[in-house]
Amino acid sequence: xxxxxxxxxxxxxxxxxxxxxxxxxxxxxxxxxxxxxxxxxxxxxxxxxxxxxxxxxxxxxxxxxxxxxxxxxxxxxxxxxxxxxxxxxxxxxxxxxxxxxxxxxxxxxxxxxxxxxxxxxxxxxxxxxxxxxxxxxxxxxxxxxxxxxxxxxxxxxxxxxxxxxxxxxxxxxxxxxxxxxxxxxxxxxxxxxxxxxxxxxxxxxxxxxxxxxxxx
Amino acid sequence: xxxxxxxxxxxxxxxxxxxxxxxxxxxxxxxxxxxxxxxxxxxxxxxxxxxxxxxxxxxxxxxxxxxxxxxxxxxxxxxxxxxxxxxxxxxxxxxxxxxxxxxxxxxxxxxxxxxxxxxxxxxxxxxxxxxxxxxxxxxxxxxxxxxxxxxxxxxxxxxxxxxxxxxxxxxxxxxxxxxxxxxxxxxxxxxxxxxxxxxxxxxxxxxxxxxxxxxx
Numbered sequence: 552x553x554x555x556x557x558x559x560x561x562x563x564x565x566x567x568x569x570x571x572x573x574x575x576x577x578x579x580x581x582x583x584x585x586x587x588x589x590x591x592x593x594x595x596x597x598x599x600x601x602x603x604x605x606x607x608x609x610x611x612x613x614x615x616x617x618x619x620x621x622x623x624x625x626x627x628x629x630x631x632x633x634x635x636x637x638x639x640x641x642x643x644x645x646x647x648x649x650x651x652x653x654x655x656x657x658x659x660x661x662x663x664x665x666x667x668x669x670x671x672x673x674x675x676x677x678x679x680x681x682x683x684x685x686x687x688x689x690x691x692x693x694x695x696x697x698x699x700x701x702x703x704x705x706x707x708x709x710x711x712x713x714x715x716x717x718x719x720x721x722x723x724x725x726x727x728x729x730x731x732x733x734x735x736x737x738x739x740x741x742x743x744x745x746x747x748x749x750x751x752x753x754x755x756x757x758x759x760x761x762x763x764x765x766x767x
Numbered sequence: 768x769x770x771x772x773x774x775x776x777x778x779x780x781x782x783x784x785x786x787x788x789x790x791x792x793x794x795x796x797x798x799x800x801x802x803x804x805x806x807x808x809x810x811x812x813x814x815x816x817x818x819x820x821x822x823x824x825x826x827x828x829x830x831x832x833x834x835x836x837x838x839x840x841x842x843x844x845x846x847x848x849x850x851x852x853x854x855x856x857x858x859x860x861x862x863x864x865x866x867x868x869x870x871x872x873x874x875x876x877x878x879x880x881x882x883x884x885x886x887x888x889x890x891x892x893x894x895x896x897x898x899x900x901x902x903x904x905x906x907x908x909x910x911x912x913x914x915x916x917x918x919x920x921x922x923x924x925x926x927x928x929x930x931x932x933x934x935x936x937x938x939x940x941x942x943x944x945x946x947x948x949x950x951x952x953x954x955x956x957x958x959x960x961x962x963x964x965x966x967x968x969x970x971x972x973x974x975x976x977x978x979x980x981x982x983x
Contacts, residue, residue: 673891701926706924735942736943
């Protein structure tokens with residue numbers, strides 16, 4: 552039996568909505584001065600902070616951004632080989648555009664950002680979960696990931712290739728490159744729905760893996 | 768390499784849109800008189816014709832409906848243990864509400880209806896594929912089915928329980944109990960999309976199976 556979630560904050564795997572956009576400018580000025588040789592080698596070009604809350608202007612290489620995500624955005628790290636997160640909201644019907652706290656995932660020593668968002672596709676309320684790779688597109692394409700939601704004898708599974716964080720998470724979301732779930736299905740999959748008022752308690756499970764290079 | 772579909776009619780697995788709603792009333796009057804004992808036993812209550820085109824008023828038991836589907840609606844039968852159908856339309860952007868010809872699937876001697884529809888969820892153009900069982904809900908729940916679309920390193924898979932044809936296919940569609948794909952993703956998954964004008968050529972593969980009874 553799934554643990555009844557009485558106090559949403561206690562559930563360690565509960566991902567809270569970013570109610571208050573994180574103002575990073577008072578955390579530190581742009582702490583990452585780009586080395587002067589980044590223009591020649593695009594791979595050395597600094598990355599933008601992948602945080603999904605309010606626009607964060609911090610840039611840097613992957614190591615610096617990992618520290619920044621942990622220290623300034625309090626982002627948690629999970630094991631990317633197998634994970635399961637529950638996204639919760641008490642009043643989904645009145646939640647139009649929202650971003651949950653991103654989760655950092657580790658797989659084969661590489662890092663991935665797992666996003667979960669409520670948004671509207673034209674006028675249809677949707678949720679979307681997707682993953683991005685902290686590194687360049689070339690290496691991103693050597694990985695695959697899957698995300699799954701389910702309940703009541705039904706399962707929906709997305710398998711895809713994580714996009715590099717060179718693409719903004721909005722770009723990836725708008726290209727629909729991830730697991731898209733209508734609000735209706737998300738509530739259907741939310742556990743404890745025998746209560747009349749429908750809360751969102753959507754469990755998203757998944758994994759990341761490195762594809763075996765195809766020998767020619 | 769997938770066979771290039773130059774002449775859509777030739778591709779035996781191509782599922783044509785029901786351009787002309789099938790008027791069944793001139794085929795035969797309601798040929799199925801209900802036996803007078805159907806009121807006592809709900810299981811004996813005749814089924815409505817599950818055809819997805821224009822409203823068909825024919826009713827009867829499963830055997831009669833199978834003959835009717837084959838003879839009057841020219842519905843094809845496929846092997847339900849593993850199938851793959853390609854749904855095609857030359858101008859998906861201007862296709863708002865449409866129903867493709869349903870496919871009959873056989874598994875363990877039981878029959879299933881595979882539906883594919885274009886519809887709008889509020890204002891968002893979607894496609895949906897789902898399955899219904901030709902028989903009662905009780906036996907329907909002993910089966911599971913999966914449907915999958917994919918391409919370019921991405922896959923979306925729905926696994927569910929087929930609903931009985933006691934439920935109209937509109938009811939099942941509106942309850943979103945099936946594989947829902949946005950038009951954008953459907954075109955992304957359509958092969959041969961290096962042409963500028965985007966045609967729908969969506970391959971839906973899947974299977975039906977009977978679940979093993981759980982021994983207590």
